[in-house]
Amino acid sequence: MSFLVDRNTRVLIQGITGQLGVYVTELMSRAGYQPVAGVTPGRGGTSVGGVPVFDTVAEAADQTGCTASLVLVPPAGLRDAALEAIHERMDPVTLMVDGVPLNLSIELLSKARESAVTLIGPNSPGIISPGQCLLGALDPSRFRPGEVAVVSRSGGMMSTIADNLARAGIGTSTCIGIGGDSVIGIDMPTAVTLAEKDPDTRAIVIFGEIGTTQEERLAELIRKGQVGKPVVAYIAGAAAPAGIRYSHAGAQADGPAGSAQAKMATLAEAGAHVVERYVSVGQLTRELLG
Template sequence: MTFLIDRDTRVLIQGITGTLGRFVVSMMAGAGLAPVAGVTPGRGGTSVDGVPVFDTIDEARRATGADASLVLVPAAGLRDAVLEAIDERLSTVALMVDGVPLGLSLDLISAAADAGVTLVGPNSPGVIAPGRCLLGALDPRRFTPGRVAIVSRSGGMMSTLAHTLTAAGFGQSTCVGIGGDSVIGLDMPAALRLAEADPDTDATVVFGEIGTTQEERVAALIAAGQLTKPIVVYIAGRAAPPGIRYSHAGAQSEGNRGTAASKIETLRTAGALIAERYTDVPRLLARARLSAGAGAAIGSSGGDATAGGASTGSTAGRG
């Protein structure tokens, strides 16, 4: 198994008949991970590249067993689309749309929490369990099955890290782009708790950046012994001036709060391994392996690999 999505997840796309929807269907199908259904009100009975389209999620569920949604709906229909997915109690809803008003984000996040639905995003590239399932606009060719999770505030950097890990022999279990907004559903601490509980994940790579308190809350979990698997972190935005937005809506520090330096120091003190450059991540994973000596393999699922086929224990990589 992996977390959030797995081989048995049946994905539907809300907004499948739009330009982005058609592109995502083509990309997913090319990797053998095609969605089972699409939903566009008024377009029921049609299809996109062989994927049936329905007017409602209820109809799609009854016909295909769909249980997770990728939301690609334009802003005008966004509230209704996400609330429909929540009302239907889909297990995971990935919201790719960016520029969602803060008030709407808060409403949707609250509704999802009340319903027990995992909302990823907004402004998320989605989630991928390489070789098993894709719930997002992510190029599957950059990801390889294995046992290292990635939790990232940036979609582009998540793909870059996956490519870097694969080149070094580290496959990935689940990769989740939590989204770059200041208010999101599944946040970094929650995603890392899922990785900690996943028996097929041996270590996690985190891409963080300035702004919000997510990285500091991760550090608190590590210090409290609630996250015990190796965690390698790269924090971007070290040169960003205070008060200036660095990249995403949530990437802005104020004074000494939320800066890259403060996050790095807090995480390092807690016991995370800090990468000075993202290209250092495989070397730090290898260090975690050597520190452990014995345990489950960190690397690709096929066994030993160049840098990732040795073993790690539950407390590796601290310090």
């Protein structure tokens, strides 16, 4: 079982003819997750790796039945591309691009909510349900099917944690990189709630970091009993100086509030299983699963 994407998801890549688009198409296709369509205005009628290219999302949807979009368009064309995907009810719409202006992120999130479309990112590596669907630039070899969901603010760490779980003999149901910006679409509490509702997800692993209030809001859900499945948490940034951005745009704590130590304490008090080293995630999760 999975959530957000599954074997019936038909993937569209916007910006497929660019360098990143070609790379991601090849990556997905080699692993058996070939997109059904691509969009680059003015390049309709061509193809990339056997994937047909269209001028608009509407044309792609009409001719291929695509249902979800991976937006690889550079920042200058991101607004139009994302709004087009939202207008055509692609779901989810995943934004990999980083450096998105705050006002644009807010606008896109608002439009997605109005249209009841799930927006992932910006600055997201994507989402994968191993053996079923890949929507992003993730190495499929590091993920194996199973019963643990992974929700991460970092793309690299999501792959690392999935690999750590696999080495412990544990597979994953759905892994979602929610993005490292301060304003994003689906956030950690929302993603964990979806995992909680998935009948075949038995446990949830989160990778958090300093900045924002996502981990604190998740802790409140756990405290209230709205998340009852075991949650294993690793929070990065314990050594990050206050007031300095740590890797991602949303990873900055101006004082004790929002620090790694504060987040770890809040999650532990709520009942999450907090580890101090990410390499401990696989062993602890295996113990919790019995």
